[in-house]
Amino acid sequence: MQRHHLAVNAPSRGPGRPRSEKARKAILKGTIELLKRDGFNDLRIESVAARAGVGKATVYRWWPNKAELVIDAFAAAVFKELHFPPTGSVQHTIRGQMKRWAVIFRSPLGQIIANVIGAGQSDPEILKAFHTHWVEPRRVEARKLLRQAMKDGEIRSDLDPDTILDTFYGPLYLRLLIRNAPLDEDFVDVVFDTVLSGLTSPLKPGK
Amino acid sequence: MQRHHLAVNAPSRGPGRPRSEKARKAILKGTIELLKRDGFNDLRIESVAARAGVGKATVYRWWPNKAELVIDAFAAAVFKELHFPPTGSVQHTIRGQMKRWAVIFRSPLGQIIANVIGAGQSDPEILKAFHTHWVEPRRVEARKLLRQAMKDGEIRSDLDPDTILDTFYGPLYLRLLIRNAPLDEDFVDVVFDTVLSGLTSPLKPGK
Amino acid sequence: MQRHHLAVNAPSRGPGRPRSEKARKAILKGTIELLKRDGFNDLRIESVAARAGVGKATVYRWWPNKAELVIDAFAAAVFKELHFPPTGSVQHTIRGQMKRWAVIFRSPLGQIIANVIGAGQSDPEILKAFHTHWVEPRRVEARKLLRQAMKDGEIRSDLDPDTILDTFYGPLYLRLLIRNAPLDEDFVDVVFDTVLSGLTSPLKPGK
Amino acid sequence: MQRHHLAVNAPSRGPGRPRSEKARKAILKGTIELLKRDGFNDLRIESVAARAGVGKATVYRWWPNKAELVIDAFAAAVFKELHFPPTGSVQHTIRGQMKRWAVIFRSPLGQIIANVIGAGQSDPEILKAFHTHWVEPRRVEARKLLRQAMKDGEIRSDLDPDTILDTFYGPLYLRLLIRNAPLDEDFVDVVFDTVLSGLTSPLKPGK
DNA sequence: CAATAATCGAGACGGTACGTCACGTCTTCTT
DNA sequence: AAGAAGACGTGACGTACCGTCTCGATTATTG
Numbered sequence: 001m002q003r004h005h006l007a008v009n010a011p012s013r014g015p016g017r018p019r020s021e022k023a024r025k026a027i028l029k030g031t032i033e034l035l036k037r038d039g040f041n042d043l044r045i046e047s048v049a050a051r052a053g054v055g056k057a058t059v060y061r062w063w064p065n066k067a068e069l070v071i072d073a074f075a076a077a078v079f080k081e082l083h084f085p086p087t088g089s090v091q092h093t094i095r096g097q098m099k100r101w102a103v104i105f106r107s108p109l110g111q112i113i114a115n116v117i118g119a120g121q122s123d124p125e126i127l128k129a130f131h132t133h134w135v136e137p138r139r140v141e142a143r144k145l146l147r148q149a150m151k152d153g154e155i156r157s158d159l160d161p162d163t164i165l166d167t168f169y170g171p172l173y174l175r176l177l178i179r180n181a182p183l184d185e186d187f188v189d190v191v192f193d194t195v196l197s198g199l200t201s202p203l204k205p206g207k
Numbered sequence: 208m209q210r211h212h213l214a215v216n217a218p219s220r221g222p223g224r225p226r227s228e229k230a231r232k233a234i235l236k237g238t239i240e241l242l243k244r245d246g247f248n249d250l251r252i253e254s255v256a257a258r259a260g261v262g263k264a265t266v267y268r269w270w271p272n273k274a275e276l277v278i279d280a281f282a283a284a285v286f287k288e289l290h291f292p293p294t295g296s297v298q299h300t301i302r303g304q305m306k307r308w309a310v311i312f313r314s315p316l317g318q319i320i321a322n323v324i325g326a327g328q329s330d331p332e333i334l335k336a337f338h339t340h341w342v343e344p345r346r347v348e349a350r351k352l353l354r355q356a357m358k359d360g361e362i363r364s365d366l367d368p369d370t371i372l373d374t375f376y377g378p379l380y381l382r383l384l385i386r387n388a389p390l391d392e393d394f395v396d397v398v399f400d401t402v403l404s405g406l407t408s409p410l411k412p413g414k
Numbered sequence: 415m416q417r418h419h420l421a422v423n424a425p426s427r428g429p430g431r432p433r434s435e436k437a438r439k440a441i442l443k444g445t446i447e448l449l450k451r452d453g454f455n456d457l458r459i460e461s462v463a464a465r466a467g468v469g470k471a472t473v474y475r476w477w478p479n480k481a482e483l484v485i486d487a488f489a490a491a492v493f494k495e496l497h498f499p500p501t502g503s504v505q506h507t508i509r510g511q512m513k514r515w516a517v518i519f520r521s522p523l524g525q526i527i528a529n530v531i532g533a534g535q536s537d538p539e540i541l542k543a544f545h546t547h548w549v550e551p552r553r554v555e556a557r558k559l560l561r562q563a564m565k566d567g568e569i570r571s572d573l574d575p576d577t578i579l580d581t582f583y584g585p586l587y588l589r590l591l592i593r594n595a596p597l598d599e600d601f602v603d604v605v606f607d608t609v610l611s612g613l614t615s616p617l618k619p620g621k
Numbered sequence: 622m623q624r625h626h627l628a629v630n631a632p633s634r635g636p637g638r639p640r641s642e643k644a645r646k647a648i649l650k651g652t653i654e655l656l657k658r659d660g661f662n663d664l665r666i667e668s669v670a671a672r673a674g675v676g677k678a679t680v681y682r683w684w685p686n687k688a689e690l691v692i693d694a695f696a697a698a699v700f701k702e703l704h705f706p707p708t709g710s711v712q713h714t715i716r717g718q719m720k721r722w723a724v725i726f727r728s729p730l731g732q733i734i735a736n737v738i739g740a741g742q743s744d745p746e747i748l749k750a751f752h753t754h755w756v757e758p759r760r761v762e763a764r765k766l767l768r769q770a771m772k773d774g775e776i777r778s779d780l781d782p783d784t785i786l787d788t789f790y791g792p793l794y795l796r797l798l799i800r801n802a803p804l805d806e807d808f809v810d811v812v813f814d815t816v817l818s819g820l821t822s823p824l825k826p827g828k
Numbered sequence: 829c830a831a832t833a834a835t836c837g838a839g840a841c842g843g844t845a846c847g848t849c850a851c852g853t854c855t856t857c858t859t
Numbered sequence: 860a861a862g863a864a865g866a867c868g869t870g871a872c873g874t875a876c877c878g879t880c881t882c883g884a885t886t887a888t889t890g
Contacts, residue, residue: 039328039329040328040329041248041326041329041330042329114328115328115329117325117328117384117385118324118325118326118327118328118329119248119325119328120325120384121246121247121321121322121324121325121326121384122245122246122247122248122249122322122325123246123248127385127386130385131385131387135385135387159397159401160397162387162388163388163394163397163398164401166378166381166382166387166388166394166398167378167397167398167401167402169381170377170378170379170380170381170382170398171373171374171377171378172377173377173380173381173384173385174373174376174377174380174381175373175377177324177327177328177380177384178324178334178337178338178342178380179334180338180342180369180373181369181370181373187370187373190366190367190370190374191370191373191374191377193405194366194371194374194402194405194406195374195401195402195405196405197404197405198400198401198402198403198404198405198406199401199405
């Protein structure tokens with residue numbers, strides 16, 4: 001019987017030795033390091049345990065499988081990247097955010113994100129967790145921003161915000177995952193300018 | 208010592224029993240089926256061999272590892288999808304191509320494509336093969352098309368064709384891989400209209 | 415650092431919560447029950463603790479390992495069987511004792527004895543404890559009895575009492591442990607008669 | 622699906638790589654060695670595999686558990702000890718056999734026998750195998766011998782041969798297993814003389 | 829009566845070995 | 860020479876217990 005991801009905010013503990021915070025952190029840290037080095041596929045739970053100086057059973061006690069472990073490690077790693085501060089106009093904010101993502105995508109964290117999405121292709125839970133821990137926290141602020149821009153008349157107001165965001169960010173994810181060309185500043189600028197321009201133009205007849 | 212991807216078109220073979228074409232096809236077919244059912248991660252060479260009624264060694268004789276096998280199977284599966292016929296104006300052709308992709312992406316083949324990209328995140332060879340067998344064959348025609356459109360003044364002529372194609376197709380790949388929202392006709396229309404509109408507008412000052 | 419089997423008869427205890435007699439008894443009782451059910455090899459300290467409603471550490475606080483625990487439990491279980499009352503002639507007494515043993519050997523306690531001897535084959539401490547708690551307490555009275563019989567001329571007086579006792583009881587242990595044939599009354603009678611007869615015959619030349 | 626101890630005398634093999642005789646022998650040899658060194662309880666399948674230079678799976682492919690492995694190893698080890706040649710009179714033969722057993726019981730093989738009997742206390746299969754591979758092969762000849770002696774009037778003819786053999790050999794097993802006193806020549810002589818004497822005496826009234 | 833001290837239950841900890849699975853290689857007989 | 864069959868050594872899996880360790884709570888003696 002186990003209790004993964006349970007009652008985190010229980011004010012008082014039950015009996016028994018409390019969970020070792022040191023072990024938990026060492027495991028998550030080791031997972032990130034090995035994920036960078038070996039990728040998701042070649043990540044070994046045994047290696048994580050060994051690197052964290054921890055028994056294998058301690059890993060399995062708290063994470064039921066590699067996927068959940070990686071998700072948690074990923075969530076912890078991106079926690080600090082969560083914030084998405086408006087920096088002036090909506091357009092300026094989104095362009096800035098896209099550039100910051102490009103930086104992240106090129107960094108080791110980007111490789112982890114790519115790995116998580118990759119692993120998610122054969123495990124829906126991972127994909128779901130990627131949503132919960134990465135996509136959604138950013139989308140909630142971005143949607144708010146877009147709706148404000150629509151209200152202010154800065155962009156077309158007849159489109160679904162998520163569709164717009166997918167159009168902005170899709171090309172970035174494409175280059176992250178397919179790696180057909182570098183994900184550099186110029187690319188971000190062109191994509192942003194192109195899409196934004198399309199969003200401010202008068203409506204055209206479809207098809 | 209083995210000899211993968213051998214000179215197939217040697218006019219005369221050496222001595223010995225010739226390679227069994229039946230076995231080759233059964234292996235590729237079984238690979239595709241199991242890839243659909245189990246995904247790349249849970250695809251077992253042993254299962255492929257068993258399903259194909261073939262010895263495990265026969266698989267390894269011709270494909271050095273799971274990745275190459277999947278790539279070959281993938282290439283065989285998408286072979287018939289290769290053609291990209293122009294259907295009138297450039298705009299009409301691209302919109303049609305995007306819609307056809309959306310259909311494919313929603314089909315079982317789409318799951319295989321997603322799986323291959325996913326597997327490619329921890330194996331550069333797979334990603335490379337995805338390029339060779341899927342991306343490039345389509346891009347060569349698409350680039351030609353775009354360059355014609357630029358020459359005709361239909362779209363801006365100062366952009367890299369691959370950047371443009373990434374902008375068109377990135378959102379589709381995003382929904383294929385992240386599955387945050389359905390990849391339906393409307394989405395394709397909105398993305399196409401938006402991006403195309405951005406490509407026909409007069410230049411705006413970047414940044 | 416621990417203190418097993420401590421001087422119990424200290425008239426006044428030190429400070430601190432005293433040892434729980436209830437826990438001690440529950441542990442010994444559970445040990446016997448599980449020993450019967452699972453045998454020594456498959457006896458789990460965790461199961462003992464769980465069955466006794468006791469923390470695992472409480473078991474380890476008082477018994478350093480499974481062997482000592484089993485020995486203690488065994489000693490407690492056989493404590494009441496210790497007495498060996500003379501019932502008339504020496505011959506009659508020994509035959510009676512052998513029959514009582516046969517009954518015990520056929521009972522669940524017999525299985526425990528067999529298990530303890532079995533476990534003793536890979537742990538000398540267990541064998542030693544089996545001696546101390548089971549064999550010797552019986553031998554001291556039996557030897558006295560035999561020496562009396564020798565003095566009285568009932569049996570040969572040139573033999574080592576322990577050799578004689580091994581000859582009497584060896585066959586019983588054999589059937590307890592090897593289980594090649596039932597350990598019934600007839601068997602006891604034949605063994606006793608045969609050996610006793612051999613002990614009363616005039617000496618024969620050895621070899 | 623496995624096939625332990627199967628079809629040994631199949632005249633022609635099927636397809637597939639044949640079982641490695643080298644591995645089989647190395648495993649049985651290693652098992653005996655480790656059994657001597659560590660006893661049954663502390664015998665590790667992993668150690669057996671390592672010592673035999675063999676994969677753990679190869680051990681499990683042919684023996685379902687430690688018990689069966691030990692039984693097979695034991696059977697192989699005692700195979701050469703099987704013969705029981707008559708050496709003159711029945712009495713002389715039995716005394717000689719008992720002395721030979723005493724020698725074996727004092728040797729490393731004796732420790733293995735003790736271990737097997739010990740392990741048999743918590744696993745009936747082991748005990749059964751001990752019977753099949755050790756006890757019975759000797760008993761068949763011994764029974765024949767005893768029946769001949771009965772017919773010749775050398776010993777009483779109203780007793781079950783197995784009861785007699787248990788009376789002869791029980792004391793030897795007792796000292797092997799309980800180790801309360803040395804299993805030396807004198808002990809064997811006294812036991813043999815005593816029991817034999819009891820078997821040649823005229824019948825006494827039981828009870 | 830408060831302070832001290834040892835026990836209790838619970839249960840997490842770092843380990844070791846388990847028995848299973850798939851890997852990629854090999855060895856046999858058959859085609 | 861390639862085929863299928865299937866055993867081989869390897870190494871990671873996820874599980875079960877080991878014996879130890881921290882907890883908060885309880886129950887004694889001592890100051």
